[in-house]
Amino acid sequence: MEQLQKILEEIRPDVDFASEDRLIDNGVLDSIDIIAIVTAVNNAYDVEINVQYLLPEHFNSVEAIYRLICKLQDE
Amino acid sequence: MNGKNLSSRMRKRKTGKEKKMVINVLEWLEEAAKRHPDHTAFADANREINYADLQRQAKIIGCRIVELAKKRGEIWKNQPIAVLIDRNVESLILFMGILYSGNFYVPLDDTMPPKRIALILDTLGPVLIINSKEQTKLQADDMLSYTELLEGEESCSEALLADIRAKSLDTDPLYAIFTSGSTGTPKGVVVNHRSMIDLVEQFAGTFDFPREAVFGNQAPFDFDVSAKDIYNSLYGAGTVQIVPKQYFVLPLQLIPYLNERRVNVIIWAVSALRIVSNFKVFENCMPKHLSLIMFSGEVMPVKDLRYWQTALPGAQFVNLYGPTEITCNCSYYVIDREFADTETLPIGKAFRNTEMFLLDQETGRRISEQGKTGEICVRGTCLAMGYYHNPEKTAEAFVQNPLQNAYPEMIYKTGDLGYYAETGEMMFVGRKDFQIKHMGHRIELGEIETVVNALPFIDVGCCIYDEAGEKIVLCYQAAEACDKRIVQGLSEMLPKFMWPNRYLFFEQMPLNKNGKIDRTLLKETYI
Numbered sequence: 001m002e003q004l005q006k007i008l009e010e011i012r013p014d015v016d017f018a019s020e021d022r023l024i025d026n027g028v029l030d031s032i033d034i035i036a037i038v039t040a041v042n043n044a045y046d047v048e049i050n051v052q053y054l055l056p057e058h059f060n061s062v063e064a065i066y067r068l069i070c071k072l073q074d075e
Numbered sequence: 076m077n078g079k080n081l082s083s084r085m086r087k088r089k090t091g092k093e094k095k096m097v098i099n100v101l102e103w104l105e106e107a108a109k110r111h112p113d114h115t116a117f118a119d120a121n122r123e124i125n126y127a128d129l130q131r132q133a134k135i136i137g138c139r140i141v142e143l144a145k146k147r148g149e150i151w152k153n154q155p156i157a158v159l160i161d162r163n164v165e166s167l168i169l170f171m172g173i174l175y176s177g178n179f180y181v182p183l184d185d186t187m188p189p190k191r192i193a194l195i196l197d198t199l200g201p202v203l204i205i206n207s208k209e210q211t212k213l214q215a216d217d218m219l220s221y222t223e224l225l226e227g228e229e230s231c232s233e234a235l236l237a238d239i240r241a242k243s244l245d246t247d248p249l250y251a252i253f254t255s256g257s258t259g260t261p262k263g264v265v266v267n268h269r270s271m272i273d274l275v276e277q278f279a280g281t282f283d284f285p286r287e288a289v290f291g292n293q294a295p296f297d298f299d300v301s302a303k304d305i306y307n308s309l310y311g312a313g314t315v316q317i318v319p320k321q322y323f324v325l326p327l328q329l330i331p332y333l334n335e336r337r338v339n340v341i342i343w344a345v346s347a348l349r350i351v352s353n354f355k356v357f358e359n360c361m362p363k364h365l366s367l368i369m370f371s372g373e374v375m376p377v378k379d380l381r382y383w384q385t386a387l388p389g390a391q392f393v394n395l396y397g398p399t400e401i402t403c404n405c406s407y408y409v410i411d412r413e414f415a416d417t418e419t420l421p422i423g424k425a426f427r428n429t430e431m432f433l434l435d436q437e438t439g440r441r442i443s444e445q446g447k448t449g450e451i452c453v454r455g456t457c458l459a460m461g462y463y464h465n466p467e468k469t470a471e472a473f474v475q476n477p478l479q480n481a482y483p484e485m486i487y488k489t490g491d492l493g494y495y496a497e498t499g500e501m502m503f504v505g506r507k508d509f510q511i512k513h514m515g516h517r518i519e520l521g522e523i524e525t526v527v528n529a530l531p532f533i534d535v536g537c538c539i540y541d542e543a544g545e546k547i548v549l550c551y552q553a554a555e556a557c558d559k560r561i562v563q564g565l566s567e568m569l570p571k572f573m574w575p576n577r578y579l580f581f582e583q584m585p586l587n588k589n590g591k592i593d594r595t596l597l598k599e600t601y602i
Contacts, residue, residue, distance in 0.1 A: 013578070014562040024325065030571065031324045031350055032514050038354070051354045054325040 001066045007044060008062060011036045017062050024056035034059065041065065047072040097272050098245035100306055101174050104130055107312035116309075117164045118336070119317040124164055126312065129171065131229075136172025137239075138231045139224050143203065152239075153247050154178045155463070157201040159185045160296040162317050165207040165221045167296070167305060170250070172224075177239040178202070179248040181263065182297040185213045187570045195253050195261050198464050245269035251463050252299050252399055255518050255573070257509065259525030263463035264299075270402040271302065273456045275310045277426040278303070281407065283391045284340065285366050288313035291338035293323065293347045299399045300371065303342045313340075326350050330360040339364040342395075344372040344515035345379075352382035361386060371395035371404060373512045374503060377414045384410070396422035396503065398517070400472065400487050401457045405429050406501060421500035422493065429455040431501060432478075433493060439477055444495070448504055451493045454486045511540045513547060516572045523547070523565070523573055530564045532557060535584055537592045538575065541602045549575035550597050556580040 008017045011033060015023075023029045029037070037059075038049045047069055058068045097103070104126070107116070112127035124132070144151040156173045160166040160182045173180040181199060183192060185206075192213060196204075204218040211218075249271050251263040278284075290308050292315050294300035308315045316336040322329040329351065333341075348370050351357070368383065368390055375394060384392060397404035408423025425431040433442040433449030442449040454476060461469035476484045492504040509520040520538040527536035527549065536551040551561065558578040565574050579601060587593040 011576075013558050014566055014574075024321070027321075029324065031346075032572070034324055035350065035353060036576070051327055051356050051359045054327045054354060056321075056325060059325065 001062060003044070004041070004066055004069070005062050007040050008037065008065075011040065021061040021063075023061060024059050029059065037065070041069060045069050045073065096245075099174070099240065099243055099268050100249060100271055100309065101133075101171065101240070103275075103306070103309040104133070104171060107309060111312045114312055115314045117167045117315045117317070119162060119164050120319045122164050124168065129168060131231075132168050132225070133171035133175050134231045134233075134236055135229055136169060136224060137175025137177075137236055140173065140176035140178065140203065141235060141239075149202075151202050152177050152242075154202045155181050155199050155251060157181045157183050157196070157199065157204040158296075159183055159204065159206040159208065159211055159213065161208050162295070162320055163207055164317070167315070169205050169207055169221060170296075170305070173205075174249070175236055175239070177243060177247075179250055179265075181251045181253070182295075183253075184295060184297050184570075185211045188567050189213065190568050191261070191570065194259075195263070198260065199251070199263060200464070243268075245272065246460075248460065250302070252297060254399055255510075255516075255522050256468065257519040257521035259522050261522075262465055262468055264399045265460040265463050266299070266302075266399075266402050267460055270457050270459065271306055273428055274303070274402050274404070274426075275306045277428060278307055279310060281426065282369070282393060282409075283367060284311060284313075288340050288367075289336065289338045289364070290315045291333050291336070291341045291343075292317045293341065293343040298344075299403050300342060300344060303369075303403055307340075307342075323347055323350055326354055326356050327359060330356055330362050333365070334360070334363045337364050338362075340367045340369075341365065342369045342371075345370050345375045346373065346515035348375070348383060349379045352379040355382075357382070357386045365390055367391050367393075369393040369395050371397070372515045372517075375420055377416050377418055377420065380410070380414070380420070394420045394422065396501075397453075397457075398487075398489055398491070400459045400489070401429070401453045401455075402459060405431055405453045405455075405457055408500060419502060421496055421498070422503045423500050425453075426457075429453065429457050433495070433501075434477065434488075436507065441478055442495075445497055445499075446494055448492050448494045450507060451489045451491045451501070451503075452486050453489060454484070458485055458487050509538075511547070513540070513545065514572060518547075518573055520547075523549070523569065523575065526565055526568045527551065527561065530561065532560060535592065536561075537584065537594060537597065539594060539598050539602065541577070544602075546576035547574070548577045548579060548601060550579045550581060550584065550592075550601070552581045552584045 005017050058064055108126040108130040113125050115123045116126045116129045117124055156178050158169045158180050170180045204215050206220040245268045248265050249268045251265045253261040253263050256262045288311055290304040292304045304315050316338055322332055365387055392410040394408040395404040396406045406423050406425050408421045432452050434452050435442050435449050461473050472488050473485050476486045490508050492507055493501050496502050511518050523538050524536055534552040539548050541548055585593045585596050
């Protein structure tokens with residue numbers, strides 16, 4: 001999860017990912033960030049985040065994104 | 076000549092008189108309100124308004140604005156009125172209301188940093204700021220909201236509005252839209268009614284609009300891409316469906332929304348179409364009604380286009396090209412064949428009543444041979460009037476036609492480079508300066524650098540663009556690495572789409588033999 005947080009901070013150095021848990025609902029992340037995050041995560045974790053996972057509940061916090069990655073890796 | 080013949084001739088002449096040239100875009104609204112009063116004009120996720128109500132409300136707003144001016148002992152004509160926009164119907168109603176008052180609207184996004192908004196307001200000096208929402212963090216005088224403006228009894232003087240219209244010209248400004256400026260101050264492009272009427276008439280005559288067009292609006296209203304939705308729709312009494320922004324962030328619900336709202340035309344930024352292809356959104360849901368797809372803003376990669384074309388084999392796909400300064404678009408290319416992944420889509424040929432030509436950057440002569448690169452220049456009614464309160468920048472880009480000096484005639488130098496392909500189509504190559512297109516946004520790297528160099532802890536900064544990776548890269552020299560402090564500093568001045576995506580710290584920036592930062596070396600080494 002630390003590695004994930006690092007990836008996210010590289011994309012958005014201005015966001016405090018450790019404390020933010022409404023990244024989508026509060027409009028912190030925009031479409032450009034989501035594309036960058038999905039691309040980076042797909043590469044770093046060898047997963048493929050499909051369109052059906054593109055929901056706020058999977059992107060609102062670092063933990064949520066991490067849970068999604070774990071779930072995809074288990075499949 | 077007998078009497079009967081004469082009267083029939085006079086009737087003919089009278090009919091001829093009735094069909095007047097359109098000189099104000101509101102004439103389209105009025106025609107639509109007369110013929111299709113109950114038809115939905117604008118809709119967002121929460122609200123919709125039909126043509127009759129739109130016209131009624133816009134007229135009231137127009138009258139209220141005139142009253143406000145009167146209260147201050149002033150008369151406002153062709154004055155800028157800023158609108159704090161959102162993705163809502165109210166913004167569009169306000170635009171129409173401002174036009175009824177005989178003034179022009181300037182859409183502003185109040186989520187931009189306050190200091191940048193202050194720069195824009197400083198240049199603009201609007202007589203009034205109207206908020207389309209209830210809240211704003213913006214502090215300004217002369218501001219009121221849509222609701223406040225419409226409070227009280229609904230009253231409106233038709234005679235007053237008729238008088239305003241009678242005195243209006245098609246060369247009066249319609250809107251001003253602010254765009255990035257290389258010296259750090261955004262430039263307000265002023266577009267008049269005539270240019271927009273020309274654009275819409277050419278669109279209608281060129282593309283296959285469906286009979287009952289429903290436009291799925293993606294572009295924010297402070298981008299002129301959205302003006303094409305608004306006015307092409309008004310012209311044909313269509314509907315503008317404002318698609319909520321979050322559907323472009325996480326696009327799972329995007330296509331179901333377009334289907335539910337029966338959207339059949341989209342005029343989107345390339346970056347928006349690419350969100351769909353990147354995430355393979357059609358795997359989850361296919362569009363049901365789309366028949367016309369137009370895109371602009373960046374070069375559309377062929378593999379993304381193919382994704383869309385495979386899903387919608389019967390639809391018309393159009394590549395549009397042009398900067399805000401020539402009223403949205405000056406050229407088009409209707410996709411008429413298969414392209415290989417390695418090919419580039421042409422920007423095509425100029426619209427009717429517009430000329431596009433290439434000027435050799437060294438000789439200043441016109442280029443007519445194939446394959447030779449020159450600066451794309453534009454001539455015609457489509458030219459904007461210039462930059463608001465900015466004669467210097469206006470004079471740099473809007474210049475006397477260098478191909479003739481017999482009479483005054485302006486052309487616009489786009490700063491874009493292009494060449495003619497073997498087919499005769501125009502191809503886009505790149506920029507002659509440091510302007511970039513990044514995720515659908517037009518950005519002057521100089522504007523970012525101005526802000527970076529103003530930060531007290533930075534010695535010097537230089538931006539380069541990684542086109543393949545679509546990243547703005549900031550190289551900076553400072554006492555120590557300080558990426559986070561830079562972002563904090565930038566966020567006070569620049570909208571998020573202008574923030575660098577990568578930061579490179581240097582103890583000493585590489586210089587070329589002229590003592591300037593070596594951009595070429597930076598680009599070669601780090602991109």
